[in-house]
Amino acid sequence: MSCSELKLGDLEIAVLEDIWHAGQGEARGVHARVGAVRGNSLQTIQSTLERLHRKGLLARERVSHAFVYTPTGSREAVLARLIEESLSRFSSGQEGGLMAAFAGYASQADPSLLDELEALIEHHKRRIGGDPS
Amino acid sequence: MSCSELKLGDLEIAVLEDIWHAGQGEARGVHARVGAVRGNSLQTIQSTLERLHRKGLLARERVSHAFVYTPTGSREAVLARLIEESLSRFSSGQEGGLMAAFAGYASQADPSLLDELEALIEHHKRRIGGDPS
DNA sequence: CCAAAACACCGATTGCCAGTCGGTCTTTTT
DNA sequence: AAAAAGACCGACTGGCAATCGGTGTTTTGG
Numbered sequence: 001m002s003c004s005e006l007k008l009g010d011l012e013i014a015v016l017e018d019i020w021h022a023g024q025g026e027a028r029g030v031h032a033r034v035g036a037v038r039g040n041s042l043q044t045i046q047s048t049l050e051r052l053h054r055k056g057l058l059a060r061e062r063v064s065h066a067f068v069y070t071p072t073g074s075r076e077a078v079l080a081r082l083i084e085e086s087l088s089r090f091s092s093g094q095e096g097g098l099m100a101a102f103a104g105y106a107s108q109a110d111p112s113l114l115d116e117l118e119a120l121i122e123h124h125k126r127r128i129g130g131d132p133s
Numbered sequence: 134m135s136c137s138e139l140k141l142g143d144l145e146i147a148v149l150e151d152i153w154h155a156g157q158g159e160a161r162g163v164h165a166r167v168g169a170v171r172g173n174s175l176q177t178i179q180s181t182l183e184r185l186h187r188k189g190l191l192a193r194e195r196v197s198h199a200f201v202y203t204p205t206g207s208r209e210a211v212l213a214r215l216i217e218e219s220l221s222r223f224s225s226g227q228e229g230g231l232m233a234a235f236a237g238y239a240s241q242a243d244p245s246l247l248d249e250l251e252a253l254i255e256h257h258k259r260r261i262g263g264d265p266s
Numbered sequence: 267c268c269a270a271a272a273c274a275c276c277g278a279t280t281g282c283c284a285g286t287c288g289g290t291c292t293t294t295t296t
Numbered sequence: 297a298a299a300a301a302g303a304c305c306g307a308c309t310g311g312c313a314a315t316c317g318g319t320g321t322t323t324t325g326g
Binding site: 066 | 272273274275
């Protein structure tokens with residue numbers, strides 16, 4: 001994926017989440033589900049969809065003369081990228097420091113998160129394959 | 134701490150890191166260490182220090198008629214807050230989802246990070262106190 | 267086959283915020 | 297008292313999300 005700066009506004013996030021939830025969507029539908037509620041015009045939703053597409057977060061495919069947008073990655077991948085980018089600007093947030101910051105955050109926010117995290121790690125380890133050590 | 138939006142520019146981060154590194158600092162010194170290298174004027178550094186202070190990331194104390202700035206929190210606390218805020222805007226990044234996103238990120242970026250994270254979790258668990266389970 | 271509807275695309279505007287300083291007023295220092 | 301150091305105020309720039317209007321093109325209905 002692109003390595004350039006990724007910034008998302010509130011509307012962009014709302015639209016992205018709608019697409020994630022629905023699996024795919026076109027401007028009209030997203031406007032009905034998201035824009036109408038928030039008071040955004042159809043054009044604004046279209047622009048947002050387009051920007052999200054330019055940012056590489058949504059793929060689009062023509063169906064008739066309209067576009068149908070689909071997510072290019074999972075929520076997790078995007079959230080992970082967000083985390084990475086918000087920390088990569090700090091020299092002290094590089095590599096190992098990132099993990100340390102996160103573990104620090106978890107233990108600070110709610111110690112029980114550590115257990116949760118640990119379980120998730122086990123889960124991922126198993127998915128990836130044998131622990132070579 | 135404040136719950137309002139926290140956004141940091143590149144200069145702000147550079148200045149913050151300098152203060153973290155030095156433990157404290159005044160405009161002149163920060164300018165010499167950071168501003169001069171980046172080509173920022175002393176005033177710009179002062180403004181940045183002030184904005185960082187307004188954002189609650191730096192405390193200041195008058196020494197003679199000048200200010201000496203000191204960090205109000207640890208790097209970890211700030212990085213944690215950054216992580217939290219970048220994810221809290223997503224409804225799917227709430228609570229447990231946050232951990233899932235992070236574990237997913239780690240396993241995706243580099244599986245060995247999982248081991249690292251796990252070790253850190255153990256470390257934090259021990260620090261906090263007994264494992265109740 | 268033509269007109270109306272749907273829609274993509276371009277461009278303009280607004281608002282917010284970091285970055286950047288100049289200028290001025292106040293406090294120290296000499 | 298004059299000079300030097302520095303805080304504080306205000307102004308300007310640039311980038312980007314949000315927001316649409318307008319225009320041109322593609323579909324579709326009659």
